[in-house]
Amino acid sequence: RVANPLAEYPNRDWERLYRDIFRHDRTFTFLCAPNDTHNCLLRAFVKNNVLVRIEPTYGYGKATDLSGRRASPRWDPRCCQKGLVLGRRLYGDRRVKGAFVRRGFKEWVERGFPRDPVTGRAPAELMRRGWDSFVRVPYEEAYALHARALENIARTYSGPQGARYLLAQGYDPAMVEAAGGSGVRTIKVRGGMAKLGVTRIVGTYRFGNMLALLDAHVRGVGPDQALGAGFWDSYSWHTDLPPGHPMVHGDQTSDWELFAAEHAGLVLVWGMNWITTKMPDSHWLTEARLKGTRVVVITVEYSATANKGDEVIVIRPGTDPAFALGLAQVIIRERLYDAAFVKRYTDLPRLVRLDTLEPLLARDVFPGHREAPLGNWTRVLARGESAPPAPAQDGMLIPEALRDEFVDFVVWDTRTGRPAPVSRDQVGEHFDRTGLDPALEGTFEVRLADGRPVPARPVFDLTRQYLDETMTPETVSKITWAPTEAIVGLAREIARHGGRTLFAMGMGPNQFFNNDLKDRAIFLVAALTGSIGRMGGNVGSYAGNYRTSLLSGVPRFAAEDPFNIQLGAAGPVAVRSTMRYESLHYYAAGEVIHRAGDKQFTAGAHVPTPTKAIWLTNSNSQIANTKYHYDVVFNTLPRQECLAINEWWWSGSCEYADIVYGVDSWMGLKYPDMTASNTNPFVQVFPRTPLRRNFPTVSDLDTYAGVAAALARLTGDGRFDDYWKFVRDNRVDVYLQRIIDGSAPLRGYNIADLEARAADGVPALMNTRTYPRTFSWEQVHESKPWYTKTGRLEFYRGEREFIEAGENMVVYREPVDSTFYDPNVIVARPHPALRPVAPE
Numbered sequence: 116r117v118a119n120p121l122a123e124y125p126n127r128d129w130e131r132l133y134r135d136i137f138r139h140d141r142t143f144t145f146l147c148a149p150n151d152t153h154n155c156l157l158r159a160f161v162k163n164n165v166l167v168r169i170e171p172t173y174g175y176g177k178a179t180d181l182s183g184r185r186a187s188p189r190w191d192p193r194c195c196q197k198g199l200v201l202g203r204r205l206y207g208d209r210r211v212k213g214a215f216v217r218r219g220f221k222e223w224v225e226r227g228f229p230r231d232p233v234t235g236r237a238p239a240e241l242m243r244r245g246w247d248s249f250v251r252v253p254y255e256e257a258y259a260l261h262a263r264a265l266e267n268i269a270r271t272y273s274g275p276q277g278a279r280y281l282l283a284q285g286y287d288p289a290m291v292e293a294a295g296g297s298g299v300r301t302i303k304v305r306g307g308m309a310k311l312g313v314t315r316i317v318g319t320y321r322f323g324n325m326l327a328l329l330d331a332h333v334r335g336v337g338p339d340q341a342l343g344a345g346f347w348d349s350y351s352w353h354t355d356l357p358p359g360h361p362m363v364h365g366d367q368t369s370d371w372e373l374f375a376a377e378h379a380g381l382v383l384v385w386g387m388n389w390i391t392t393k394m395p396d397s398h399w400l401t402e403a404r405l406k407g408t409r410v411v412v413i414t415v416e417y418s419a420t421a422n423k424g425d426e427v428i429v430i431r432p433g434t435d436p437a438f439a440l441g442l443a444q445v446i447i448r449e450r451l452y453d454a455a456f457v458k459r460y461t462d463l464p465r466l467v468r469l470d471t472l473e474p475l476l477a478r479d480v481f482p483g484h485r486e487a488p489l490g491n492w493t494r495v496l497a498r499g500e501s502a503p504p505a506p507a508q509d510g511m512l513i514p515e516a517l518r519d520e521f522v523d524f525v526v527w528d529t530r531t532g533r534p535a536p537v538s539r540d541q542v543g544e545h546f547d548r549t550g551l552d553p554a555l556e557g558t559f560e561v562r563l564a565d566g567r568p569v570p571a572r573p574v575f576d577l578t579r580q581y582l583d584e585t586m587t588p589e590t591v592s593k594i595t596w597a598p599t600e601a602i603v604g605l606a607r608e609i610a611r612h613g614g615r616t617l618f619a620m621g622m623g624p625n626q627f628f629n630n631d632l633k634d635r636a637i638f639l640v641a642a643l644t645g646s647i648g649r650m651g652g653n654v655g656s657y658a659g660n661y662r663t664s665l666l667s668g669v670p671r672f673a674a675e676d677p678f679n680i681q682l683g684a685a686g687p688v689a690v691r692s693t694m695r696y697e698s699l700h701y702y703a704a705g706e707v708i709h710r711a712g713d714k715q716f717t718a719g720a721h722v723p724t725p726t727k728a729i730w731l732t733n734s735n736s737q738i739a740n741t742k743y744h745y746d747v748v749f750n751t752l753p754r755q756e757c758l759a760i761n762e763w764w765w766s767g768s769c770e771y772a773d774i775v776y777g778v779d780s781w782m783g784l785k786y787p788d789m790t791a792s793n794t795n796p797f798v799q800v801f802p803r804t805p806l807r808r809n810f811p812t813v814s815d816l817d818t819y820a821g822v823a824a825a826l827a828r829l830t831g832d833g834r835f836d837d838y839w840k841f842v843r844d845n846r847v848d849v850y851l852q853r854i855i856d857g858s859a860p861l862r863g864y865n866i867a868d869l870e871a872r873a874a875d876g877v878p879a880l881m882n883t884r885t886y887p888r889t890f891s892w893e894q895v896h897e898s899k900p901w902y903t904k905t906g907r908l909e910f911y912r913g914e915r916e917f918i919e920a921g922e923n924m925v926v927y928r929e930p931v932d933s934t935f936y937d938p939n940v941i942v943a944r945p946h947p948a949l950r951p952v953a954p955e
């Protein structure tokens with residue numbers, strides 16, 4: 116019999132097993148930073164040298180800026196389920212454990228690069244990517260093979276013989292010409308979403324810039340003629356770029372930091388699954404609702420965000436531009452628009468000539484007209500003058516060669532009943548001071564300087580006619596399948612929340628062929644109601660982590676002049692980009708340019724060069740996840756002779772590579788690195804971690820330095836080696852400090868301090884003008900011009916190609932994708948400003 120079971124309880128030592136599950140030996144902090152735009156410092160717990168669990172650092176509320184201002188504790192905890200299980204990635208069976216070289220590629224190099232005498236092609240039997248096997252080799256051997264291949268490719272495709280080979284391989288003559296006789300130009304580099312590692316990933320571009328040394332060696336040209344590699348885009352390639360944004364405001368993308376939600380009266384979550392994809396920032400949306408913000412979700416399916424909305428409007432995929440134009444029609448028809456905003460900040464009052472459909476210019480109308488000088492936050496760079504470094508720039512800089520694009524335009528002044536010139540400087544208060552009251556509606560006969568009369572109408576009036584005749588709620592309902600009353604009701608809501616509507620746009624609608632029109636139409640709705648440039652009223656587009664402009668000092672690392680290398684830790688850095696930008700779309704479409712009949716649509720700087728060698732880091736989107744994957748792998752990739760990939764997880768792209776370098780994960784970085792985000796206000800440092808390397812991996816930076824050292828040995832030119840001095844010396848902080856010193860929102864920070872803070876789980880705040888950062892703030896609050904020809908938000912494109920395409924006005928085109936109607940057709944009744952060149 117047991118009198119007291121608790122006192123008599125048998126040995127309980129076994130319980131220690133459970134208590135010890137969460138015991139750890141030590142902890143360390145690392146930064147999780149995939150392309151989800153968030154970035155989270157996480158604390159890892161280590162037991163017996165094994166990372167056993169991860170949790171948030173709870174350090175975000177301690178972040179401060181240079182003035183000591185502190186972030187809200189509401190930023191904590193910051194993490195998501197994916198970050199919490201990263202240990203599985205760290206130890207997973209698909210980690211790349213070492214350096215691997217494809218057997219056929221190795222043989223090709225070791226046999227001295229045999230080639231077809233006519234075409235220069237490598238033997239097909241040695242280029243069996245995807246079927247061939249890999250050999251694990253020491254990293255040094257892989258670097259040497261890689262360097263030899265790059266040198267041979269540069270030599271083979273340089274000069275007249277190189278051009279003959281490329282033409283014999285079937286490349287378009289315009290592409291061959293674009294290479295400028297340099298084989299180095301056929302080498303392409305791509306660091307995927309490079310901002311996610313400003314030295315680790317951007318280093319791929321630094322490597323490409325360095326290759327001008329190889330060009331100088333191969334072609335025997337001087338530094339002024341030497342060309343670097345080609346480099347590919349990420350943001351636009353991923354369809355993250357909203358292409359209508361630059362057409363409206365002149366910058367890459369307008370955005371607002373997600374914690375602005377509670378400043379708004381109305382948030383439209385449009386084609387964006389905020390709750391699912393903005394994990395650590397989803398609470399800002401739900402908390403905004405608690406504070407009274409109304410949330411309307413516009414979507415093509417019932418998403419996780421849909422059930423967080425006060426209202427859900429489901430539309431047919433790809434009809435977003437029509438939906439926005441329907442909203443604009445109601446706002447104009449019911450005269451709910453903000454006329455003052457429209458007249459002060461947009462080009463809607465600008466007169467368009469009905470004869471040519473081009474905007475009327477002041478010099479066309481007023482005899483002897485002299486263009487107004489540009490002085491509102493703008494300076495014209497004299498010919499030959501180079502732009503100062505980003506932190507020293509106070510406003511826009513316009514090269515003199517482009518000055519003629521930024522000329523005075525014309526409005527119809529209702530006070531005098533005459534046309535009047537308006538300069539680019541005259542935005543906001545500057546426009547008020549002109550005393551003009553421009554007409555928004557009407558047709559006016561304007562006498563040109565040569566005496567000829569031309570009819571002209573304001574952009575607003577042309578747009579209004581199109582909307583009234585084509586984009587009524589009833590028609591838009593038929594196109595989009597949204598109920599008529601939902602279109603009318605939402606338009607009134609947006610107008611009621613004038614200046615306080617946030618448009619949160621996802622990348623879903625970016626996928627459609629007509630996505631530029633989607634952006635232009637949404638900006639039209641926002642501009643009509645004054646919801647631009649305000650903390651609670653703005654347009655934002657959310658996809659990848661793209662905004663490198665926040666780290667404007669990056670060129671001090673990526674584009675250091677390879678012929679003038681700064682070997683001192685503190686000296687000035689000479690910046691000179693030797694590379695050539697190309698869009699990856701041409702590669703994915705079979706390495707062709709667009710021609711139709713005798714017209715070459717792809718011209719000038721858009722023409723890509725042939726691709727013979729590729730180096731990809733942090734990127735699975737060009738090969739394995741590419742659009743047209745089959746075509747790329749079977750028809751395009753065989754034309755390349757060297758494909759190197761850096762990965763920490765064996766991806767589908769690795770399967771088709773020639774060289775795969777296994778690199779460190781975020782949890783095992785041995786050099787510090789840095790990143791920032793377009794959706795939150797933090798600059799974040801990847802601290803070095805004490806975690807022992809479990810597998811034979813190296814840093815991405817070691818791979819660039821390693822191949823550079825092999826090139827130095829091959830060519831006898833020590834500058835290849837010097838270019839990576841601070842990697843070799845384990846002083847990557849020198850490169851990071853250079854970037855910080857050159858970045859306007861970071862200048863004043865010290866990398867050692869930022870790394871120490873990060874190791875403690877605390878980020879730092881970017882020093883931007885507003886918190887949250889607000890695109891167009893300066894324009895709307897300080898009357899500064901946007902980055903456009905008129906200095907205003909532009910809704911009319913007068914360039915010839917837009918007029919020929921029928922997209923001079925914001926119209927609706929049925930997308931070519933997922934439609935059962937006539938693809939690409941412009942939905943419009945006959946209109947005096949729509950004269951597209953039609954198929955014969």
Ligand code: SF4
Nearest residue numbers: 147154155194195198
């Ligand atoms: S939200 Fe993104 S950055 Fe943060 S823990 Fe999750 S995956 Fe990592």
